[in-house]
Every structure is written in C-alpha cells, then in structure tokens.
Amino acid sequence: MPKIEEKQKIVKEIEGKLQDSMLVVFADYRGIKVEEITDLRNKLRMPGVEFKVLKNTMTEFALQNTGNPEVIPHIVGPNVVLFSKEDPVSPTKVIYDFIKQYKKLEVKVAILEGQMLLPDRVKALSELPPREVLLAQVLGTMQAPITSLVFVLNANIGGLVNVLDQIRQQKAG
Structure with missing residues (x-):
C-alpha cells in the first residue's frame, strides 16, 4: 500500500x-x-x-x-x-x-x-463523583418531595381516622 x-x-x-x-x-x-x-x-x-x-x-x-x-x-x-x-x-x-x-x-x-x-x-x-453516585444523588433529590407528600397525606389520613374513632367512641359510650 x-x-x-x-x-x-x-x-x-x-x-x-x-x-x-x-x-x-x-x-x-x-x-x-x-x-x-x-x-x-x-x-x-x-x-x-x-x-x-x-x-x-x-x-x-x-x-x-x-x-x-x-x-x-x-x-x-x-x-x-x-x-x-x-x-x-x-x-x-x-x-x-x-x-x-x-x-x-x-x-x-x-x-x-x-x-x-x-x-x-x-x-x-x-x-x-462517579456516574452511579451522581445518578443516586439526582434520584434522591427527586424522591424527597414525593416522600414529603406521602408523609403529609398519611398524617392527614391518620388524623381523620383518629377523629372518626373518637366520634365512634362517643356514640358507643
């Protein structure tokens, strides 16, 4: 060549x-x-x-x-x-x-x-940091608001259950 x-x-x-x-x-x-x-x-x-x-x-x-x-x-x-x-x-x-x-x-x-x-x-x-660590950090950041929302919704539902339970106890007693 x-x-x-x-x-x-x-x-x-x-x-x-x-x-x-x-x-x-x-x-x-x-x-x-x-x-x-x-x-x-x-x-x-x-x-x-x-x-x-x-x-x-x-x-x-x-x-x-x-x-x-x-x-x-x-x-x-x-x-x-x-x-x-x-x-x-x-x-x-x-x-x-x-x-x-x-x-x-x-x-x-x-x-x-x-x-x-x-x-x-x-x-x-x-x-x-390595790619895997960066992805984990991004995923953690994205999950934080969702976790907070779930916690707040669970707290509201838990409060409603407590109120209903107290009403039930008052009517039963």
Whole structure:
C-alpha cells in the first residue's frame, strides 16, 4: 500500500475515534519510564477506553476534519491520547492519580462531547463523583418531595381516622 494511502487510512481511523468518543484527552508523556506508562495503560484497561501514542500530523488532520481545529495549537510536542467512549470521569481520575504518584504526565487539552477543555477543567472533571453516585444523588433529590407528600397525606389520613374513632367512641359510650 502506498505511503499516502496508509496515512489517509490512519487519519480516517483517528477521525472515527474522535467522533465515537465522549472524551478525548491529550497529554505530554515526556520523561515517563516504560514501566510507568505500562502501569498507566493497565489502570486504563476499562470498557470503551483506548490509550495511544499518535503522530501529531495525522492527529492534526483528523482534528481539522472533525471540526476541532481549536485543539491543534495545544498539542505541540509528543502526545499520548486517551479516547473514552462511555465514561468521561473514571479515566480522568486514573490520569490525575497517575500524575499525583509519578509527577510526570501533563494534561494539555481535552475534548468533551465536542467542547474543548483546558487542563483546569479536565482536573475538575476528574474530581466529580462517579456516574452511579451522581445518578443516586439526582434520584434522591427527586424522591424527597414525593416522600414529603406521602408523609403529609398519611398524617392527614391518620388524623381523620383518629377523629372518626373518637366520634365512634362517643356514640358507643
């Protein structure tokens, strides 16, 4: 296969990953030892997550073609790219835990559902509770008014029952 066709195929593959992913994180991996990057790769083995080193020129073409040209100035130098199709929070937690442990990886920029995020926003994303916890909190918030309504209705019915019982006792006695 000619070299140009090979490169076009790689660009199309990267475009597909960019379009299919909920979250894409670009990070500088300079100074990381092989065993450290292997440790990070192992921790990122979760459903829907890919962790790759990609050539910038191919990535830049893919970013341009998918409507994300604003990201290109942020990905200068060597990059490792994380693609997450399902969960945007868990992979970022893993990345920032790795940064705390080794002090070597540097998040440059991310794309979350088509929106560019700078490193401070990616860090804030990593500090969110897991999806299940957030759903439980929302459900709890939605249930609170219903529970209060049921309690009030039960109290009114209970009061009516007490009044009827007292009337019954008066008529019986």
